[in-house]
Amino acid sequence: MSSSRREFLMSSGALGLAGLLGGVAPFGRAAHAAGAIKVGLLLPASGTYAPLGEAIRRGAELYVKSKGGALAGRAIEFTALDDESAPPKAAELTNKLIFGEKVDVLMGTVHSGVAAAMVKIAREAGVTTLVPNAGADAITGGLCAPNVFRTSFANGQVGEATAKAMLAGGVKEAITCTWRYAAGEEMVAGFKRVFEAGGGKVVKDIALPFPDVEFQSALAEIAAAKPQAVYSFFAGGGAAKFIKDFAGAGLKDKVQLWGPGFLTDGVEQAVGAAGDGVKTVLHYADGLTNPEDAAFRKAFQAAYGVAPDVYAVQGWDAMHVLDVGLTAVGGDVAKKDALHAAMAGASFASPRGPFAFSANRNPKQTFYLRELKGGKNVLLGVAAEGLADVGKGCKA
Amino acid sequence: MDLVLVQIFNGIQYGFLIFLAASGLTLVFGILGVINLAHGSFYMLGAYLALSLTEATGDVFLACLLGIPLAAVFGWAIERLFIRRLYGRDHLQQVLLTFALILIFNEVQRMLWGNYPHSVPAPTWLSGSIRLTDTLAYPIYRLALTVICAALAAAMFFVIRKTGVGRLIRAGESNREMTELLGFDANRLYGLVFAAGVALAALAGMLAAPVESVYPGIGERILIISFVVVVIGGIGSLEGAFLGALAIGVADALGKVFLPDFAGVLVYALMATVLVVRPAGLFGRTIR
Numbered sequence: 001m002s003s004s005r006r007e008f009l010m011s012s013g014a015l016g017l018a019g020l021l022g023g024v025a026p027f028g029r030a031a032h033a034a035g036a037i038k039v040g041l042l043l044p045a046s047g048t049y050a051p052l053g054e055a056i057r058r059g060a061e062l063y064v065k066s067k068g069g070a071l072a073g074r075a076i077e078f079t080a081l082d083d084e085s086a087p088p089k090a091a092e093l094t095n096k097l098i099f100g101e102k103v104d105v106l107m108g109t110v111h112s113g114v115a116a117a118m119v120k121i122a123r124e125a126g127v128t129t130l131v132p133n134a135g136a137d138a139i140t141g142g143l144c145a146p147n148v149f150r151t152s153f154a155n156g157q158v159g160e161a162t163a164k165a166m167l168a169g170g171v172k173e174a175i176t177c178t179w180r181y182a183a184g185e186e187m188v189a190g191f192k193r194v195f196e197a198g199g200g201k202v203v204k205d206i207a208l209p210f211p212d213v214e215f216q217s218a219l220a221e222i223a224a225a226k227p228q229a230v231y232s233f234f235a236g237g238g239a240a241k242f243i244k245d246f247a248g249a250g251l252k253d254k255v256q257l258w259g260p261g262f263l264t265d266g267v268e269q270a271v272g273a274a275g276d277g278v279k280t281v282l283h284y285a286d287g288l289t290n291p292e293d294a295a296f297r298k299a300f301q302a303a304y305g306v307a308p309d310v311y312a313v314q315g316w317d318a319m320h321v322l323d324v325g326l327t328a329v330g331g332d333v334a335k336k337d338a339l340h341a342a343m344a345g346a347s348f349a350s351p352r353g354p355f356a357f358s359a360n361r362n363p364k365q366t367f368y369l370r371e372l373k374g375g376k377n378v379l380l381g382v383a384a385e386g387l388a389d390v391g392k393g394c395k396a
Numbered sequence: 397m398d399l400v401l402v403q404i405f406n407g408i409q410y411g412f413l414i415f416l417a418a419s420g421l422t423l424v425f426g427i428l429g430v431i432n433l434a435h436g437s438f439y440m441l442g443a444y445l446a447l448s449l450t451e452a453t454g455d456v457f458l459a460c461l462l463g464i465p466l467a468a469v470f471g472w473a474i475e476r477l478f479i480r481r482l483y484g485r486d487h488l489q490q491v492l493l494t495f496a497l498i499l500i501f502n503e504v505q506r507m508l509w510g511n512y513p514h515s516v517p518a519p520t521w522l523s524g525s526i527r528l529t530d531t532l533a534y535p536i537y538r539l540a541l542t543v544i545c546a547a548l549a550a551a552m553f554f555v556i557r558k559t560g561v562g563r564l565i566r567a568g569e570s571n572r573e574m575t576e577l578l579g580f581d582a583n584r585l586y587g588l589v590f591a592a593g594v595a596l597a598a599l600a601g602m603l604a605a606p607v608e609s610v611y612p613g614i615g616e617r618i619l620i621i622s623f624v625v626v627v628i629g630g631i632g633s634l635e636g637a638f639l640g641a642l643a644i645g646v647a648d649a650l651g652k653v654f655l656p657d658f659a660g661v662l663v664y665a666l667m668a669t670v671l672v673v674r675p676a677g678l679f680g681r682t683i684r
């Protein structure tokens with residue numbers, strides 16, 4: 001055999017390196033119309049998070065379209081870069097948008113690691129920044145800044161809301177089960193903070209390496225401990241598999257399965273009957289009855305031919321926040337202090353319900369309790385009202 | 397104690413599945429000398445074939461029967477079009493081409509099947525669970541999967557050890573030039589081996605589809621773990637891949653429960669240990 005083992009090993013290493021390479025793929029138009037406000041979108045257009053990035057972009061574009069393509073009399077022009085959900089590329093792409101494209105407003109992204117890197121640059125540059133998803137607590141905690149606004153949630157906040165719903169549902173003891181990475185750890189930490197303070201007992205924390213989807217070991221542990229409930233956070237394919245394996249292991253009828261809404265969103269069809277009875281908590285749900293949601297859903301369906309999801313709402317609201325700010329300064333983005341102050345004070349009716357920021361510019365919002373039934377996240381009621389995130393370490 | 401037994405069983409079951417996926421990789425590298433980074437993509441292809449064919453036929457096993465020849469033909473075509481040009485070339489060029497294939501396959505997958513996770517139902521006659529303890533049940537399909545994988549492993553060893561084709565494959569692996577000198581058409585042998593490698597990866601993907609959820613990038617995890625198995629077992633060695641896969645499966649399952657803080661690195665630590673003790677892998681020949 002002519003090929004040596006050393007070459008083989010080196011090439012295997014190159015596999016990892018190759019993942020870091022690859023081009024920057026702009027997918028938007030770049031022509032800069034005179035007088036238009038440039039909004040730079042740093043969103044995933046490829047990879048696992050591509051559908052989330054698309055939903056956010058659609059929500060944002062739909063809002064602007066609903067206002068006739070202009071906010072406060074200024075045309076809005078989107079310039080988009082694919083962040084590939086790759087933290088190593090975040091700094092370069094953020095710099096490209098802020099200093100290369102000279103965007104007036106920066107909006108991104110889904111992945112918390114990318115968003116954290118983006119925010120670190122944006123807060124120094126002072127550019128008006130909207131975070132339409134990434135839940136890392138630090139973005140409105142230690143990294144918070146007067147020019148950074150999040151229109152989604154903080155990880156810990158969702159965990160707290162879920163804990164409230166579980167306590168209210170009579171759950172007294174639980175095992176937590178998630179991936180060992182920032183989002184999972186923060187959602188578990190927020191959950192434990194409220195669950196234990198409310199008299200609940202966390203029997204055990206199971207943390208699996210990210211993004212491992214071999215769940216049999218965890219399920220055997222859960223079966224051995226026989227807790228009343230499992231609080232679990234996975235997303236995408238991993239979530240679908242966990243829910244199915246949980247049912248397959250015969251735990252479905254013996255142990256309640258709870259989690260943040262991301263556990264079931266987007267995998268409703270994939271899990272089928274195995275998902276019936278999974279209870280989740282999120283700041284959005286199917287079947288809300290406010291008129292803004294009805295109008296939003298109708299417009300979204302008409303524009304794109306699919307029903308909107310929570311990510312589309314977050315994109316829509318990001319533009320709504322910007323709209324409020326621009327209106328206050330008459331469309332003059334250069335008046336940053338006034339613009340940011342007006343945005344921080346934004347208070348309006350969102351499809352998700354009343355929208356307002358807490359002092360650290362993260363939404364103070366209603367969380368809904370939903371149950372997966374027949375492939376739909378059926379609204380059961382309100383899990384927490386007017387809940388703000390902890391915002392630990394936010395001094396700005 | 398119960399937990400330990402259950403975990404060892406989980407590990408063996410997981411190990412069988414990664415053996416099936418890794419066997420194709422070790423054959424292709426051992427005989428063709430090509431590092432095939434796109435191997436995980438063929439696993440993904442299998443998973444998505446299972447999705448579409450199960451929808452069409454109503455049974456995942458029927459889907460496998462249809463999918464194996466499809467995957468083999470696909471693999472044969474890929475070998476003709478691309479892989480053939482890589483023989484005897486620098487490994488970096490092989491890595492570049494097969495990495496490009498990953499990107500292309502991922503994009504095609506997205507166009508054909510979209511981004512959301514899908515689910516493949518187990519056949520109804522295997523869809524129940526067997527109770528192990530009073531709280532833990534084991535899905536029957538998983539048990540069946542273990543039996544099927546064991547049977548496939550046995551069949552593979554039989555073909556390699558006892559048949560003419562197997563002899564030829566072993567000959568090609570141990571000395572390519574000599575095999576050609578003896579008058580065997582290396583091109584045809586290589587095409588056959590690559591097609592078989594693709595079919596094995598796809599079959600692993602198809603059989604695993606009902607216990608996995610089918611999602612974009614499903615093959616990447618399998619690719620990494622397959623490389624680990626091949627390195628532990630010794631490049632080109634089917635026996636090595638078999639033992640390596642079982643060792644990794646059991647280490648992973650036990651590690652998750654008893655050393656949860658190190659579960660992520662345990663299989664790599666195992667690989668490093670094997671490399672220190674036996675640099676050529678468990679069954680690898682010494683470096684030339």
